[in-house]
Amino acid sequence: MNEIIRKILIIDDEEANVRVLSLTLRCDGYKVVCALSGEEGLEVFRKESPDLVLTDIKMPGMDGIEVLKHIKKVSPDTEVIIITGHGDIDNAIEALKFGASDFINKPIRDKILAVAIQRAGERLSIKRQLAEYTVTLEQKVQQATEELRRQSNFLTRLIRSSNDGIVATDKDLNIVIFNPGAERIFGYTAEEVIRKQKITDLLPDSLKNIMAIPIRRAQSGTEALWQEQTICGKDQQCIPVRLYVTSLTEKEHVMGTVFFFQDLREIKRLEDELVHAERLAAIGQTVAGVAHGIKNILHGFKGGSYLVDLGIAKNDQEKLTKGWDMIQRNIVRTSELVLDLLSYSKERALEFEPCEPNRIVQEICDMMQHLAEQYHVELVTDLDPSMNEIYMDPAVVHQCLSNLVSNAVDACLFDHDTSKHYQVRIRTQRCSDGYIRFEIIDNGTGMSPEVRRKLFTSFFSTKGHRGTGLGLLVTRKLIQEHNGTITVASEQGKGTTFVIRLPYAVSKPE
Amino acid sequence: MGKKILVVDDDPDVRLFSVTVIEENGYIPLEAADGEQGMQIIKKEHPDLVILDVLMPKESGVRLFREIKTDAKLKKLPVIVLSGIAKRSFLRSQKALTEFGGAPVPEPEVYLEKPVEPNELADAIRSQLP
Known part of the structure; x- marks a missing residue:
């Protein structure tokens, strides 16, 4: 017996035929249901849902062709084999046109019937497999689409949630991605730039030539490096950034470029604060040092003027001279200290x-x-x-x-x-x-x-x-x-x- | 016999200033340009007072001060420190030296920060030589 075909419906107005046929098929292990007219056949078909229908073509009332049409209408996958009288080839061909799987001639020989059922079984099997494939394929396409959508969502969120500014362009440098990080750095909204501006519009003149870099790099295959640059925001504010450019390629063809910007404003602010604090500490040290130097010099002046005073009071030429020398030496020390301080504090341009x-x-x-x-x-x-x-x-x-x-x-x-x-x-x-x-x-x-x-x-x-x-x-x-x-x-x-x-x-x- | 006062300072001008004050007040001045020379004169001449700068090349002023104040025979010799550095900084540095294993030293009898007036120095000398 055929594995695919289990239940067979036999429709024939000659009861003797039905009996013989059903007996044969039952012997072969099939479950058989019968009808003695076209109308009855359709009713049994609806009730029993057979896998295969064997119908006589010539019947009073609804004939085999009509039965075929109806069955194909409600269940296109059901196999229908037409039983024809000897030499009734025209009707057989018409039946094939309406979707009959096969036809066999009366008197029905067991061997031919078995082959016809076998073939119907194979067709049904192929149809069912095909149907199964189609369903699986549809499911897989749906799954893949879902996965793709999920991944795309993930990437979109990844780009959106990046603290770095990410700007991607097509190969003509039109901006196609402008994430919130980029919005924060540049001060433009994504709507203001996407497909409306080129990346070159956002970069200062000094960076225009950078555009050639990713393209060249893609061709030479070398790695891009981060570099520190200053860019100009929407409000003309200068913004220090670390910048990385690379090209997007597919099969060696450049599709576009992507820019990563790291905002260095906070880092620069902290650096400036640190430099300022160090400068204040240096000024403090310098002031203390200067005060020390001046105290020593002042002591020299006091000593000098003391000797001069004594020299005058006692009319002592030697004390007068020594005191005056002391004052003069301390004048020199004062000017040395001042000159050193000046050359320490002065910014001097190099003169090659x-x-x-x-x-x-x-x-x-x-x-x-x-x-x-x-x-x-x-x-x-x-x-x-x-x-x-x-x-x-x-x-x-x-x-x-x-x-x-x-x-x-x-x-x-x-x-x-x-x-x-x-x-x-x-x-x-x-x-x-x-x-x-x-x-x-x-x-x-x-x-x-x-x-x-x-x-x-x-x-x-x-x-x-x-x-x-x-x-x-x-x-x-x-x-x-x-x-x-x-x-x-x-x-x-x-x-x-x-x-x-x-x-x-x-x-x-x- | 007049009392002898040793002036230790690497700056000749400072020595001249102190020496003049000493002479004007009737004492006998002795001079040294660094700590080592100072110690030699102390041992030879036995001065009654030392006027010492603690900021000299090779830290010889600090060393002399600590040598005087940790020597059994010399530690009663009064020292007037006359220096450009603040008293607070000097005492802090002495405390640190003691913590690093040096012998503890007392504060100098008088600490004068440059610049000083001649009569200030004279008063300090008299306070130590009754």
């Missing part, structure tokens, strides 16, 4: 000029020679002969070197080991990386770690009345303004080496 660093070193040695001889310190130079005229700020070089050389001489002066042959060596060297290296090496007293730590703080001096405590601070400030570096190495009792590296240019910089 042609100069010969070796010549500056020589000038300083000539200037310091007298003092060095007085303290039995030998000044030695070790100058790089490959260095000719280059572009630097000679004032910076001069002041820094004279500060450090004078310090080096003092370091020898303050040393207690009088057996040493004191020496201050000044070396110059032109480095291949565009820097000039100056070394100031002394074999004087050296520094304790404590002193080295405080070295670049204002008003720290180990020289007693001889120092303002600003020299190294000024030196470092000048070097930093010249984009150079200063480092120090020192060993107590052995000496100290200062190394300055300053960048130079071979032609006048713009």
